[in-house]
Amino acid sequence: MTRLIAPTRLWMDGRFETGLAVEIEAGAIARIRPLGPHEAPDLAPHLLIPALTDLQVNGSGGVMLNSDASPAAIETIVAAQRRLGTGFLLPTLITTTAERMRATAEAIIEAWGMPGLLGVHLEGPHLNPERKGTHDATHMRPMDRATLAILERLRAAGIPVMLTLAPEIVPPNLIREIAEMGVVVSAGHSAADAAETEAGLAAGISCFTHLYNAMPPMTSRAPGILGTALASSAYAGIIVDGHHVSWPMVAIACRARPLKNRTFLVSDAMATVGGPDHFELYGEEIRVCDGALVNAASALAGAHVDLLTCLRNTVLHVGLPLEEAVAMATDIPNAAIGLIPPAVEPGRTVDEILALDADLNRIDI
Structure with a gap:
């Protein structure tokens, strides 16, 4: 029929x-x-339009990748997102041990070929503890051979990988080595100054992770990582849930970029998206409160939002043109990781x- x-x-x-x-x-x-x-x-x-593409999904459907590194958990996360309009995604592992990173890499390899699974985003652990956000600083560490071996293993299996790191923590020679593997290197959870950020860009950083968040504010004489990101031609993700970044600041970020089609939407979704209203991370309860995800200290701890809601917010609250907003949730994130965007075809x-x-x-x- x-x-x-x-x-x-x-x-x-x-x-x-x-x-x-x-x-x-x-x-x-x-x-x-x-x-x-x-x-x-x-x-x-x-x-x-094509189903949406989200490059930062920590969990969904009651499951966190950090808590369950298995193909079944990946399937649950992908299925929950597909029910909400996100058809393609990078399951995201935040700062953890090398052992958990290896287990997650093997689970991604085993699950490879699953519809909607685009690869994996490793957000940490080579971040700046001063800008840790909800990450566990006790697991943060300098770049090591264990991570390099995990990246090599994933790339040898043909799996796209995004790695978020702090450019003041990882030296340019190692950033260059990672980028040469074909890993998309994204800067985030960082207090880098402009010079450190520029050095990272020259070495192979091609993206920035959740603009504004886990970054110090820029000032008139100290642009830092945020101002340098906005003025660069690199890709950049941004969370448009109304909690992480105010609507006017989203608009400023999008309009400040020197090149079009470089800023994309991410959800930073956690287990509560398509799941219960709370979960455990690093032994601490994270709970939905007035639409935001907070920890015991009432600090933001990821996001309780799906990408379609972010798209809607971008049009209805930020005021961006519909065509620009759709591209930010479809074509641009795919381009950021070197993939051909899915089409209605x-x-x-x-x-x-x-x-x-x-x-x-x-x-x-």
């Missing part, structure tokens, strides 16, 4: 097109063609496309 979807606007090749119809057969796109003048579609959403399953109404709420296909 063929179902006909006729969106008002269809995302193709980085922009919206109109007047097109999408035929769905056996749960996948069979063809895309012009909509006939007298055809009555089965579904007429406002938008049809024949062969894509309904899990890999997203229908939205005029308020950017999801519509079942």
Whole structure:
């Protein structure tokens, strides 16, 4: 049986097109063609776009990757995100022991080929304890051969890897060695000054992790890592949940970049997304409070948000153009890790496309 979807606007090749119809057969796109003048579609959403891409998902569906390094846990996280409109993601392991990092790498390798699994994001442990956020500083350490071996193992298996590190902690020669493996090196949880950040960029840093957060503020004579990131041509993720960064500051960051298509949305999602309202991390309870995730000290501890909500916030609260916001959740994060963005095209399953109404709420296909 063929179902006909006729969106008002269809995302193709980085922009919206109109007047097109999408035929769905056996749960996948069979063809895309012009909509006939007298055809009555089965579904007429406002938008049809690829399912979203999130490069920073610590957990979902009641599971944290840090707590359960297994293919089953990865499957749970991916499935929970797909139910919420994020079809493609990097499960993210935050600062932990070398043993846990090795176990996670092996689980990712075993799970490789799972629909929606793009690779892995290792956020730490080579970070600045002064900017630890919710990470456990006792596990933070200088770059070591154990991490380099884990990165080599993942890359030898053909798995995309993003590594967040602090450029004042990891010297440029090691940043260069890691980048030459094909690892996407992202700077974050850092108090680097402008010179240290520039040295890291020259060595191979190509991205920044959650702009503003776990970074010192910039001043008129000390741009630091934040100002240097904004003025660079590197990619940068940002959390648009209304708790991590205020709406005006998101707008300033996006408008300050010298190149378009360099800033993308991340959720920083934790186990509560698609799961219960609390979980344990590093032996401490993390709980949802007024829409934010906080620890016992009431400090932010990751995010209780999905990427579709971040996309909606970017349009409705930050005020960015719809086309720019959609790119920030689809094309740009894929480009940041060197992947061809998923497209609304024949062969894509309904899990890999997203229908939205005029308020950017999801519509079942």
